[in-house]
Amino acid sequence: MxxxxxxxxxxxxxxxxxxxxxxxxxxxxxxxxxxxxxxxxxxxxxxxxxxxxxxxxxxxxxxxxxxxxxxxxxxxxxxxxxxxxxxxxxxxxxxxxxxxxxxxxGDLYAAFLELKENLEKEGLFKLEHKKPLPIYPKKVGIITSSTGAAIRDIINVAKRRNAYIDMIIYPSLVQGDEASKDVIKGIKYFEKNNDVEVVIIARGGGSIEELWAFNDEELAREIYNAKIPIITGVGHEVDYTIADFVSDLRAPTPSAAAEIVFPNYYEIEKNIHINYIKLKQSIDSTLSEKKNQINLLKKIIELNSPMNYIVNEYKNISDLNDRLNSGIKRKVLDEKNRLGYMIDLLNAHNPLKVLNKGYTLIKDENGNLIKNSKDLKDEDLVEILFRDGKINAKIYND
Structure with a gap:
């Protein structure tokens, strides 16, 4: 044929x-x-x-x-x-x-929803239980297939973003009946060898059957109880598994998980440089401002220095001294003038002054001044005061 x-x-x-x-x-x-x-x-x-x-x-x-x-x-x-x-x-x-x-x-999806509801009621998905991821990790653990596209994507992203971070890869099954147990072994390995700061669990996209290992209850509880932060990058953006809900952070893809975990070295370097410039400018600005403040305070201190105060007070003392001397002189002159006036007044009223005019003063034997003739009696002893002396006499009435 x-x-x-x-x-x-x-x-x-x-x-x-x-x-x-x-x-x-x-x-x-x-x-x-x-x-x-x-x-x-x-x-x-x-x-x-x-x-x-x-x-x-x-x-x-x-x-x-x-x-x-x-x-x-x-x-x-x-x-x-x-x-x-x-x-x-x-x-x-x-x-x-x-x-x-x-x-x-379908049966699988119904089982997925039932497990999700039960674990959610237990609180395994609550935000307060989520551990924060390190901002600048030094060593990252990765649980995934050693031959799949996920590990290649993660390595490519890590090399592009930050080649200085160490990666420890734990080869694991990511599909089939034994896959969930293998992933659990990977978590236990990193928990025991506690030198990684964050763990990525990753797998490429697939159907619900292909991703079913990540809907395992035992795996969910292992992720929840882990002390090391765990980020999942399982499937594509639309794929959700129980592991995603219970992990500390869910990334839409393995590459996205790597983008989150591996900080961009060049951006860090750029930010450090920018912050260095900002810090230097801030320090220079602060120093300049403080220098101006110091100069201003220096001027204020100079204006208000004790020496200036003392000099000014010396002048005040001198002014006060002049005023005091002037006041004393004026007071002495006033008192001198008043004293002269009083002397003149006393002289004007001094009874002894009339003796110079030829008058005499008569005092009785007790020294009392005799003002009227009727104050004298016959044979009273008296003292007669003249301008140039005094004599004693006795009164005789005719």
Whole structure:
């Protein structure tokens, strides 16, 4: 039998025609569980429909998606009407969805929500239990697959941002039944060898089944009880696991976790330089301001110095002395004038002065001045005072 050799394009085109002409594949209703759901910025929806044994890629274009009345989330059980089509360029086929009917949550997603609710009630997700991440770590622990894209992304980010920080990698399974136990061993390792300051748990994106190891209750409690801060970077930005809720910080991707943990060395260096300049300017400004204040205080002190005060007080004392001497002289002169006046007044009224005019004064034997003749009796002894002396006499009445 002769077999014709075909090109890859010819084979894909042939398969496409067979599927396009199949009545069943062009009018399908399929039930299953939504997984790895993504909403593109264009409005198109991309997800996987799976059951216990198999899965199929699905797309719902914007024109159909805008009439969708079902909130599409991972773990949702649905019934979908659509067509199987082949994408000829890469030979893949997928279900092109036209209608979606909700049937309920899948078992895995229901288990995820139940565990999340229970742990949340216990308080494992509360912010007050979150440990702060170090700002400038010297050594970082990383728990992830040694061959996955996550570790390559983290290393690339770390080298770009800060090659001076040591990284200790703990190789771990990140998918499958033993993955959660392996991650727990990694946490215990870093807890025992307590020389790292923060731990990154990382894994690339995937479906809910592929990320299921990070929804393990034992792993959640190990993260919660860890003394070292733990940041998770599991899956893509839209993926959330129990480990994300209980960790000290959740990053949307492994690369984002590295961006958070590894400070940018060059930005630090730049900030140090900027702060050095600001500090120097501040010190110079402060010194200049203080110098001006000192000069001002110096002038104030000079103006109010004790020596200036003493000099001024000497002048005040001299002025007071002059005023005092002037006052004394004036007082002495006044008193001298008053004394002269009193002397003149006394002289004017001095009874002895009349003796110079030829008059005499007569006193009785007791020294009393005789003013009237009737005060004298016969044979009274008297003293007669003249200008130049005195004599004693006796009174005789004729």
């Amino acid at each position: 002769y077999i014709k050799t075909l090109t890859v394009t010819a084979v894909n085109s042939y398969v496409k025609k067979i599927i396009d002409n199949d009545l069943i594949l062009n009018n399908l209703k399929i039930k299953g569980e939504v997984s790895n759901f993504k909403r593109h910025s264009s409005g198109h929806l991309y997800f996987t429909l799976k059951d216990e044994s198999s899965k199929i890629s699905c797309v719902m274009f914007r024109d159909y998606a805008k009439f969708l009345d079902v909130e599409m989330v991972d773990g949702l059980r649905v019934e979908i009407k659509g067509k199987i089509k082949v994408y000829q360029k890469d030979g893949s086929y997928q279900l092109y969805c036209e209608e979606v009917k909700k049937q309920g949550l």
